[in-house]
Amino acid sequence: MLSNPLLEARNLSFSINQNKLFHGLSFELLYGEALHIKGGNGSGKTTLLKILLGITSPRKGHIKWVDNTNTVYLGHKNVLKDYLSVEDNLYLHGINSAKTSTKSILKELNLLNKIDVLVGNLSYGQKKKLALVRVLLNQSEVIVLDEPCVGLDDKTRAYIVDFLNAELSKNKSVIYTSHIPIEINSKKINIDKE
């Protein structure tokens, strides 16, 4: 079972209006493997992630996941409500902030004392960290991250890298894009046009 690829992508192509983004992209992802999608600005990294997540369909080609794969995704949008407190936002994601596991993560990210603060009053980096809490607590087999390290301080970045490495060793898979180097052992595909 574990030898089968978790994800197979064959011959993916995408274009917007008449502009081709990428063409004939094929790759696969195994259990416990990390995939780093590289490419310049506007090369279609986010679009490729959306195709892998099933939100967008490719113009050509197809993807195949192993059945019933759970995925957690964190993109450019944080999925946070500005007018709600940190606690209420976690509640919307089904996370109980009173639990010790949650508390320890919040403490690690320096957010525990902000629990009653409205998210609209947090800084960019703090919002990003709060958004990551959802990923850190998730039990999904696949973690998909779009530029996870933008706006994070060194300490948090190191924390995220450690977390991802730990998940990989638990045979979970990670797909990510990042311009900031992340020290995890990953397969790379470059979608820049030749």
Next chain:
Amino acid sequence: MTDLLKIESFKLRKKLRAWLGPILIFLLIMISFPLTVELASDELKNVFYSILWLSSLLTVMVSLDSIFLEDFDDGTLEHYLILNNSLFSMILIKIFIYWLLIGIPISILGTFFSISTSGDFSSFYIAFPSMLISSYIFINLFALGNSLSLNKGSALGALITMPLLFPVLILLGKIVLNANFGFEISNLLLLMLGVLLIIIVIIPFIISFVVKTHLE
């Protein structure tokens, strides 16, 4: 399903301006009409229902202008689609919550206004059921229009929704006409209820297709 109900109503309740605001706007419009036309109270009775329908329409228009926009901008819709593979139930419930927190209160307020204007309690039977049903229809249709225009401004949403509302307005006009002549209105109310029952399922389905296209 109950989780969704809880979450969606939590989101709307916590955002005071999004649900209390429209109700107050409804009040303001209803109050401002008698101030802008010089009418004897008899004449006011004649145009009262027209004012009532239009105020509820405008209230719904104002309250729904960002029904999906916030969830689109902060990534909630995308997140939900990845988790559940479908947006249908979320949209169905979102629309229901808007009716619960805005549609029903303005129906009650509108009924009070109609009783006090006509000085006759029997207008309850005209105003209350027709406002209850029509506000739900308005909310569905404005949700549809605003899902199409989504992040392109509420004026566009209103422009494409308003023509769809004309039959409902005419039906409402007919109800008042029949009531004034002392005819039966229950058949017209049932017709409107029938329309509601059809669109209550179809519209969220269309909206989820539209929103999915936006997320692509």
Next chain:
Amino acid sequence: MLKKLYHQFASPKTYVVLVDKIYPIIFYTSLITYVFALIWGLAFAPSDYMQGNSYRIIYMHVPASFLSESLYIAMAIAAAIFLIWKVKLAAYIIKAIAPIGALVAFLALVSGSIWGIPTWGTWWQWDARVTSTLILFIMYLGLISLHSSFTNYEKADKFISVLVLIGSVNIPIIKKSVDWWNTLHQPASITLTDKPSIDPSMLYPLFLSMLGFSGLIICLVILSSKVQIFNREGNKTWVKYHV
């Protein structure tokens, strides 16, 4: 086999080649027909015993009213084809029809209100059919605004198709319900089911004027759809070759 046939007919390239061939035929026959019908209708047909000569505007008003609705039906069919079979050509055609539909609806409204002055004594009445044509006109403009709001044309195509289909369900309902209020408009002169309520001496030129006018509008749609195709597929080699 069927798939190949479908691909051929659904391809913008085949469409352009085909349309280029038939365009002159349609254009000249309908131009001649319309001019002929106008001469017949304006100069030779008898005047109406109640409305005098003012009724003669029907040779423009009736075709325009007829087309304002049939163009919408055409869009609805194209929208269904686009959403079900994902034929891009159908989306281009919707986009091509919308402004022409708006134009035709506008013509119907203007000619109607000019006609209204001598016959109804007013240029505007909240009459059922006038109101529903006005709503139709606004709906056309709504479609155009919706499509032009999006930079991603593939998405815009889907949105406009959804709106066209919803509108196509709604327009008959609007017409019926507006009819509910007392109507001032004379009942339609020609329907498919009943015997025409108009004298043959007026009917024949009217019929010809409808044919001619429709043909001319179809020519306009063809030109406009070619503009759409060249805009949207401009980087394909066949377009460069063709232009």
